[in-house]
Amino acid sequence: xxxxxxxxxxxxxxxxxxxxxxxxxxxxxxxxxxxxxxxxxxxxxxxxxxxxxxxxxxxxxxxxxxxxxxxxxxxxxxxxxxxxxxxxxxxxxxxxxxxxxxxxxxxxxxxxxxxxxxxxxxxxxxxxxxxxxxxxxxxxxxxxxxxxxxxxxxxxxxxxxxxxxxxxxxxxxxxxxxxxxxxxxxxxxxxxxxxxxxxxxxxxxxxxxxxxxxxxxxxxxxxxxxxxxxxxxxxxxxxxxxxxxxxxxxxxxxxxxxxxxxxxxxxxxxxxxxxxxxxxxxxxxxxxxxxxxxxxxxxxxxxxxxxxxxxxxxxxxxxxxxxxxxxxxxxxxxxxxxxxxxxxxxxxxxxxxxxxxxxxxxxxxxxxxxxxxxxxxxxxxxxxxxxxxxxxxxxxxxxxxxxxxxxxxxxxxxxxxxxxxxxxxxxxxxxxxxxxxxxxxxxxxxxxxxxxxxxxxxxxxxxxxxxxxxxxxxxxxxxxxxxxxxxxxxxxx
Amino acid sequence: xxxxxxxxxxxxxxxxxxxxxxxxxxxxxxxxxxxxxxxxxxxxxxxxxxxxxxxxxxxxxxxxxxxxxxxxxxxxxxxxxxxxxxxxxxxxxxxxxxxxxxxxxxxxxxxxxxxxxxxxxxxxxxxxxxxxxxxxxxxxxxxxxxxxxxxxxxxxxxxxxxxxxxxxxxxxxxxxxxxxxxxxxxxxxxxxxxxxxxxxxxxxxxxxxxxxxxxxxxxxxxxxxxxxxxxxxxxxxxxxxxxxxxxxxxxxxxxxxxxxxxxxxxxxxxxxxxxxxxxxxxxxxxxxxxxxxxxxxxxxxxxxxxxxxxxxxxxxxxxxxxxxxxxxxxxxxxxxxxxx
Numbered sequence: 001x002x003x004x005x006x007x008x009x010x011x012x013x014x015x016x017x018x019x020x021x022x023x024x025x026x027x028x029x030x031x032x033x034x035x036x037x038x039x040x041x042x043x044x045x046x047x048x049x050x051x052x053x054x055x056x057x058x059x060x061x062x063x064x065x066x067x068x069x070x071x072x073x074x075x076x077x078x079x080x081x082x083x084x085x086x087x088x089x090x091x092x093x094x095x096x097x098x099x100x101x102x103x104x105x106x107x108x109x110x111x112x113x114x115x116x117x118x119x120x121x122x123x124x125x126x127x128x129x130x131x132x133x134x135x136x137x138x139x140x141x142x143x144x145x146x147x148x149x150x151x152x153x154x155x156x157x158x159x160x161x162x163x164x165x166x167x168x169x170x171x172x173x174x175x176x177x178x179x180x181x182x183x184x185x186x187x188x189x190x191x192x193x194x195x196x197x198x199x200x201x202x203x204x205x206x207x208x209x210x211x212x213x214x215x216x217x218x219x220x221x222x223x224x225x226x227x228x229x230x231x232x233x234x235x236x237x238x239x240x241x242x243x244x245x246x247x248x249x250x251x252x253x254x255x256x257x258x259x260x261x262x263x264x265x266x267x268x269x270x271x272x273x274x275x276x277x278x279x280x281x282x283x284x285x286x287x288x289x290x291x292x293x294x295x296x297x298x299x300x301x302x303x304x305x306x307x308x309x310x311x312x313x314x315x316x317x318x319x320x321x322x323x324x325x326x327x328x329x330x331x332x333x334x335x336x337x338x339x340x341x342x343x344x345x346x347x348x349x350x351x352x353x354x355x356x357x358x359x360x361x362x363x364x365x366x367x368x369x370x371x372x373x374x375x376x377x378x379x380x381x382x383x384x385x386x387x388x389x390x391x392x393x394x395x396x397x398x399x400x401x402x403x404x405x406x407x408x409x410x411x412x413x414x415x416x417x418x419x420x421x422x423x424x425x426x427x428x429x430x431x432x433x434x435x436x437x438x439x440x441x442x443x444x445x446x447x448x449x450x451x452x453x454x455x456x457x458x459x460x461x462x463x464x465x466x467x468x469x470x471x472x473x474x475x476x477x478x479x480x481x482x483x484x485x486x487x488x489x490x491x492x493x
Numbered sequence: 494x495x496x497x498x499x500x501x502x503x504x505x506x507x508x509x510x511x512x513x514x515x516x517x518x519x520x521x522x523x524x525x526x527x528x529x530x531x532x533x534x535x536x537x538x539x540x541x542x543x544x545x546x547x548x549x550x551x552x553x554x555x556x557x558x559x560x561x562x563x564x565x566x567x568x569x570x571x572x573x574x575x576x577x578x579x580x581x582x583x584x585x586x587x588x589x590x591x592x593x594x595x596x597x598x599x600x601x602x603x604x605x606x607x608x609x610x611x612x613x614x615x616x617x618x619x620x621x622x623x624x625x626x627x628x629x630x631x632x633x634x635x636x637x638x639x640x641x642x643x644x645x646x647x648x649x650x651x652x653x654x655x656x657x658x659x660x661x662x663x664x665x666x667x668x669x670x671x672x673x674x675x676x677x678x679x680x681x682x683x684x685x686x687x688x689x690x691x692x693x694x695x696x697x698x699x700x701x702x703x704x705x706x707x708x709x710x711x712x713x714x715x716x717x718x719x720x721x722x723x724x725x726x727x728x729x730x731x732x733x734x735x736x737x738x739x740x741x742x743x744x745x746x747x748x749x750x751x752x753x754x755x756x757x758x759x760x761x762x763x764x765x766x767x768x769x770x771x772x773x774x775x776x777x778x779x780x781x782x783x784x785x786x787x788x789x790x791x792x793x794x795x796x797x798x799x800x801x802x803x804x805x806x807x808x809x810x811x812x813x814x815x816x817x818x819x820x821x822x823x824x825x826x827x828x829x830x831x832x833x
Contacts, residue, residue, distance in 0.1 A: 082614040083546055090734065132803050138545040139745050143795065145549065146738030150788035153735070157782040158498075249553070249734075253621030260614045297632055301625035308622030315608055323607050 018313055047292050057186055058178040058288045061245050062303060064189040065254060066280030068196040068238045073259030074276045075231055078211050078269065082260075083138075084123065086252035087145040088232075089239045091122030093152025093248060097159055108184040112240055119236030122148050176247030178288060178299035185244045192241045196234055200273060203227070208269050246300030257307040258283060264311075264318040283307040335382070337442050340411055342379040343388060344441075345369050346400060347408040351466075359397040409469040414441040416462035416469075417452045423463045424456065430463040499780060506778045518773060520671055525769030525787050527674040528727045531681050532736060533743030533761035535723050537754075538716060540744045541696040546613070547717070548740040550601065550620035551594055552724050552733040556627030558593025559586055559725075564634055586725055594721030597623065598714065670730065677726045684719065685758075692716070693754065731784040738788040742795055743768075749798040764794055 050056045076082050095118025096111050103110035122144045129140040200207065210217040210224045217224050235255075242251045262275035287303025316324045345368050349360045366376035380398050383389040388404035391397075400408060418437040422428045444452075460468050510518045539545050566585045597619055604615035667675065685692065695702035695712045702709050727736050747760035772787025779786065 077611075077614050080611050080613060082611070082617045083549075086546075086549070086617060129799070132806070133749055133799065135745055135748070136540070136543050136545075138543050139540050139741060142545040142549060142737055142741040143745055143792070146735065146741060146788065147792035147795070149734050150738055150785045150792060153732075153785035154776075154779065154781040154789055157785065158779055161780060250621055250625060252617055253625065256614050256617040257621065260610050260618055263610065263614075264608060294633070298628060301628040301632075304621055304625035305629060308618065308625070311618055311622075315604065315610075318608075321608050 018310075044289075044293070047289055054179050055288070055292060057181045057183070058245075058291075058299065059285055061178060061181040061186055061189055062284030062288045062299070063281045064186075064193045065238075065242050065245055066258070066282070066284035066303075067277045068189070068193040068280075069242065069251075069254040070258045070262075070276035070278070070280030071196045071200050071273055072231070072235055072238050073255035073257075073280075074262065074269070074273050075207060075211060076235070076255055077259040077263050078272075082256045083141055083252070084126070084232075085235060085239065085255040087126065087141040088119045088122055088235060089243075089248050089251040090145045090152075091148035092116075092119045092236070092240055092243070093149055094118050094155055095121075095152075095240075096243065097152055097155035100159060101155070108182075108188055108244075112188060115240040115243065116233075116236045118148065119239060120233065123232045123236070176243060176245050176250070176298075176300040178245045178291065181244055185241070189241045189245075192234075192237045196238065199230070199234055203230075204270070207231070211269075246303060250300045250304045253304040253307060254280065254284075257304065257311050261307070261311045261314045264314040264321040267320075279307070279310060283310060338379070339382050339386060339388065340407070340442055342369075342383055343400075343404060343408040344411050344415070346389070346398065346404075347412050347469075350400075351412075359392050359399045361397040363396075365398065406471055409471045411441050413469050413471060414444040414449060416466065417449065417456065418444065419462050419464070420456055420459055420468070421452055433463065499778065501778055506774055510773070510777055520668055521783060522769050522773050523667075524671050524674060524730055525772060525784070526765050527671070527678045528730055529739050529743060529765030529769055529787070529791070530762050531674070531678040531723050532727055532739035533747075533765055534681055534685060534758060535716075535720055536740030537744035537747070537757060537761060538692055538696055539720070539740060540748065542713075542716075545741050546616055547598075547601075548720065548724070549734075549737045550616045551597055551717070551721055552728065552736045553620040554597040554623035554627075555590045555593045555721060555725055555728065556733070557623050557630055558589040558591075558596075558627075560589075560627050560630040560634070562586065562589025562592070564630065587722065590721045590725035591718060593623070594717055598717045674726055674730075677723060681719070681723065688712075731788075735784050735788050738791065742788065742791040746791070746795040746798045749795075749802045764791065768794060 046052060047055055050059065073085070076085055092115040095114035095116070097114075098118070099107075099111035099114025102114065125144050126137075126140045129135055129143060130137060135143070206217070206222050206227060209220075210222055210227050214224050238255075239251050242254060246254055258279040259272070259276040261279055262272045265275055266272050283306045284303055286306045287299050290302045290306070291297045291299040314322070316322050319325060342365070345365060346360050349364050349368055350357075362373060362376045362380060365380065366373050369376065369379075380389070380391065383398065383404065384391055387401055388407060389398045389400050392399060415437045418440050419430070419433040422433040422436060423430050462468055536545070536548060539548055562585045600619045601612070601615045604610055604619065605612045610618070691702075691707050691712055694705060695707055695709045699709050702712075724733075724736050727739060731739060743761040743764040744757070746764050747757040750760055751757050768787050768791035772790040773783060775790055776783040776786035
């Protein structure tokens with residue numbers, strides 16, 4: 001990306017800053033002192049110093065999850081599998097319940113095994129339904145999501161009836177409870193994070209190729225199906241390890257949102273992976289912090305809301321993809337084209353009186369452009385603002401500046417060169433070329449102009465018999481004396 | 494383990510429900526039937542348009558809509574907006590749900606048309622973000638908002654409250670939720686009958702639809718709004734996630750068994766009836782969530798239809814084309830748009 005703005009590299013930092021700003025604003029409004037443990041600053045200090053073990057566990061868990069979900073989510077987003085994460089996260093519920101039943105306690109290992117098996121069964125079922133029926137991907141995902149979830153709900157309500165089930169806290173798997181993360185859960189998350197980092201670094205090339213061009217990957221002998229299954233296994237691992245912290249419903253957001261944010265910020269997969277993991281980590285910690293500040297607020301939703309907030313910022317302001325940025329760019333281009341059209345009209349006015357005198361009155365401009373005097377005055381103002389022309393002291397006529405004169409003759413040259421090119425090289429009749437040239441005159445670059453001139457043998461007259469101007473900056477080699485200044489006939493194909 | 498699955502006691506599971514608790518169970522089955530039929534009909538159009546997961550998205554993003562609507566209602570006239578039970582509560586709920594559906598649909602559309610984010614990712618981002626926002630709203634304003642995230646997610650048909658009766662000329666006709674669901678079901682039926690052609694053409698062939706002068710965008714918008722009405726009427730009995738099952742499972746089962754749309758619609762009714770009746774008995778046997786059991790029964794029916802479909806395809810392939818049959822050619826005659 002050669003047109004990449006220089007501030008693009010700072011963008012992730014800007015995003016993070018924008019997340020911190022509201023928090024600082026909150027701090028300023030809340031006041032209080034660092035010593036007051038219940039006040040805002042006191043709580044911030046307690047959070048930052050990681051004094052409470054619960055905070056330590058929650059922050060570590062959210063950070064690990066952010067990294068592993070960001071890495072895997074990247075592949076889900078680029079493979080257009082975003083909703084598979086949602087389906088799998090719902091499909092693990094019966095596995096969680098079965099694992100609980102098997103061990104009769106909330107043992108992380110049993111629940112992990114059960115949930116991973118259920119998640120894998122879910123992804124396999126999606127594949128079976130797709131292969132053996134004409135139901136579409138979305139229907140298959142929905143069926144697995146809802147069907148497995150219903151079985152899970154039945155099992156959970158049955159477990160809650162059991163004497164041991166009441167205190168099981170199995171319903172916490174729906175929304176998660178970051179405060180209740182234990183060392184066992186943390187170890188699990190650590191293992192999963194290390195696994196996903198290892199997988200993405202070791203199989204980076206294979207995953208890259210099979211994600212973007214499955215046919216090519218198959219052709220060079222990569223095990224595409226195996227890679228997909230391995231990714232699904234890893235996905236099930238990640239989702240299950242995330243259940244404790246954010247719950248069934250919001251895991252899919254942890255997977256998709258940071259990755260989609262990164263997708264808007266970069267075009268390279270490795271940068272996207274790093275960005276997604278970083279964004280996941282930051283939003284995880286921010287969610288924990290916000291949840292610690294506001295007593296009782298659930299962590300999972302706060303993580304998701306901060307991730308969604310960052311996504312919204314990237315959606316609006318990303319240097320290449322941002323909606324606002326692109327709108328501003330389009331607006332600037334529209335205004336430039338309008339200014340250049342005014343410039344061209346000034347040139348035409350001057351040309352019509354064989355360049356006698358410098359100033360063009362607003363009346364002449366308005367008449368030529370067939371518009372009201374007010375519009376002409378507004379266009380003149382735009383030219384003056386951009387130092388392409390200045391107003392005569394009487395305020396009623398325009399004088400082109402050096403830059404304005406230069407640009408105007410460039411535009412007219414572009415227009416007439418293009419008309420000449422179309423009539424000669426593309427055999428389009430002379431009365432059909434104007435519209436096209438009106439559009440292209442604003443975008444022809446100097447390099448293309450050089451080639452056009454060469455191709456047209458430095459012709460100096462356009463198809464309508466008007467002279468093609470030579471802007472001062474454009475030095476052109478002197479043609480051989482006596483050589484024909486007529487354009488060559490089109491080259492034989 | 495033995496206490497998990499109780500013995501199958503014919504008396505308790507099959508007989509008593511229809512001798513001592515007949516009214517209550519009758520209403521439960523009727524409610525389940527109405528929810529499954531209405532959702533199934535609307536969901537069939539979602540399946541045809543490959544938007545099955547929009548149902549998932551809307552059913553989640555309705556939560557902040559409801560929370561916001563209750564919040565605004567309680568600010569406007571404090572102390573009057575309580576629960577979903579009374580008429581005002583119901584109005585507030587429907588308005589909130591409609592607003593949420595509108596916002597969700599527009600946001601998803603905007604995200605995937607204005608940036609390179611694909612539609613599936615856009616759906617995932619929008620609904621999870623809105624759902625998280627809803628959970629936070631409910632937690633922060635717990636006093637003003639009479640909603641419970643667990644309740645929205647689970648729902649339970651048995652606790653809907655069949656005590657307040659809808660009265661017509663002084664006589665009890667049906668419990669309020671059942672009456673409301675019946676009205677929604679009737680409206681859905683009328684809507685499908687009235688706009689059958691528009692819905693059909695714009696689902697199967699958007700190009701033809703626009704050449705016939707049918708505004709595909711309007712059809713899509715109305716479908717989404719109506720979907721939100723159906724979801725909000727259904728979610729208090731089945732919960733936000735099981736609504737997705739109610740939307741997808743009947744249609745998916747029916748379209749494995751038939752290729753004509755009118756027949757699919759009748760099969761959906763049959764599917765709804767079987768799954769709600771057998772679901773109730775399954776729930777009574779296992780003593781678990783009734784809505785969950787109804788969906789599990791529905792999924793069981795889907796698995797049966799799936800198996801019979803697979804067997805039929807195998808047999809057809811063996812009979813007519815022993816070799817060289819590309820997989821899926823016989824299996825996939827597209828649904829034919831027969832007139833009703």
